Amino acid sequence: MDLDLKQRFYPWLPFFTLLRKEILRFGRVSTQTLLAPIVTAGLYLFVFGATLGERLSIVEGFSYAQFVIPGLIMMGIINNSFANTSSSLFMSRYLGGIVDLLVTPVSPPQFIMAYTLAAMLRGLLVGSVVWLISTMFASLPWDSPILGLLMAMLASFMFAQFGLIAAIYAQSFDTISMYTSFLIMPLIFLGGVFYPISILPEPWGKFSQLNPLFYLIDGFRHALIGSGDTSYLIAFGFSGMLAIILFLWAAWLIGKGYRLRA
Numbered sequence: 001m002d003l004d005l006k007q008r009f010y011p012w013l014p015f016f017t018l019l020r021k022e023i024l025r026f027g028r029v030s031t032q033t034l035l036a037p038i039v040t041a042g043l044y045l046f047v048f049g050a051t052l053g054e055r056l057s058i059v060e061g062f063s064y065a066q067f068v069i070p071g072l073i074m075m076g077i078i079n080n081s082f083a084n085t086s087s088s089l090f091m092s093r094y095l096g097g098i099v100d101l102l103v104t105p106v107s108p109p110q111f112i113m114a115y116t117l118a119a120m121l122r123g124l125l126v127g128s129v130v131w132l133i134s135t136m137f138a139s140l141p142w143d144s145p146i147l148g149l150l151m152a153m154l155a156s157f158m159f160a161q162f163g164l165i166a167a168i169y170a171q172s173f174d175t176i177s178m179y180t181s182f183l184i185m186p187l188i189f190l191g192g193v194f195y196p197i198s199i200l201p202e203p204w205g206k207f208s209q210l211n212p213l214f215y216l217i218d219g220f221r222h223a224l225i226g227s228g229d230t231s232y233l234i235a236f237g238f239s240g241m242l243a244i245i246l247f248l249w250a251a252w253l254i255g256k257g258y259r260l261r262a
Contacts, residue, residue: 015110018101022118026084033084033122034129041076041130045069045137048194059196059227065138069131070221071193074155076130078213081123081156082184085115085163086176093167098260108255112164112247119160120153127152143226147236151220154239158216159184161246168253168260187213192221198229215239 026033048068059067092098101111134140142148166179191213197205208214209230219235222228228235254260 011105012110014104014106015114018104018106018111018114019117022084022088022115023121025088026118026122033080034126037076037080037126038129038133041072041126042133044072045130045134048072058199059225062225062227063138065134066140066225067196067221068194069134069138069140070224071188071191071217073127073130073134074152074217074220075188075193077123077127077152077156078159078184078188078216079123079180080126081119082159082163082166082180084119084122085160086167086170086179087163088118089115089164089167090170090173090176093260094173102257102260108251111254112161112250115164116157116160119163120156123156123159124152127156140224141226142224144223144232147232148220148223151216151223151236151239154236154243155216155220158239158243158246161243161250164250165246165253168250168258187211188217190214191217192229193217196229212238212242 045065048065058064089098092101106114131140166176170176170179190208191211192208197208197214197218200208215230215235215238218228218230219232219239222230222232222235
């Protein structure tokens with residue numbers, strides 16, 4: 001029986017080894033990977049929670065702090081999920097360690113999921129701590145906690161895939177930073193973190209609906225406070241479709257070994 005169990009487990013041993021390596025990697029530099037983004041989110045919470053939280057309301061029945069906290073949690077999840085896969089895979093490419101991985105018996109789906117699960121763990125850890133800190137400024141009703149958790153997991157999964165894709169196409173560390181500075185952060189800020197898009201004049205409201213991060217942020221906020229600019233069906237449908245596209249794209253690139261082999 002033990003031998004049979006080992007034979008069944010053996011094909012997954014490289015996957016679990018790679019997953020463990022990725023978790024240990026961000027754990028060893030936790031000051032940079034976990035503490036720094038938590039401090040940054042804490043500063044946002046202090047500015048918008050302690051100063052404006054009770055003095056401003058843009059959604060009837062909720063303080064500004066209650067409105068903005070879900071967006072800040074989602075921002076932490078997105079940024080850290082992307083950063084984990086993009087920095088790790090690009091570092092492996094840059095240092096040549098990716099060659100060792102390519103000769104191991106790890107299938108492309110296992111390769112992707114090992115990186116993805118580690119990134120999701122980091123993103124969700126940061127998001128959870130940001131939520132714990134936010135309780136000092138405002139309490140959230142958690143209208144649909146299961147849907148909120150599913151949306152958080154979907155966001156972390158999606159940006160873990162995007163991080164893999166970015167790492168494969170990146171030419172340098174500066175390119176990775178450009179993805180964050182000139183694509184992800186503008187989309188986050190324009191996706192309704194600090195304001196509902198329903199208050200925007202046309203055509204800006206329509207343009208905001210073209211922003212894929214709007215559906216993640218609004219769907220997550222809807223689940224936490226019970227109010228949003230779009231339905232759960234649209235938020236999950238659009239986000240899920242985009243996540244599948246990114247996963248298939250990453251799988252195609254890694255399956256071909258595109259820019260991974262010397």
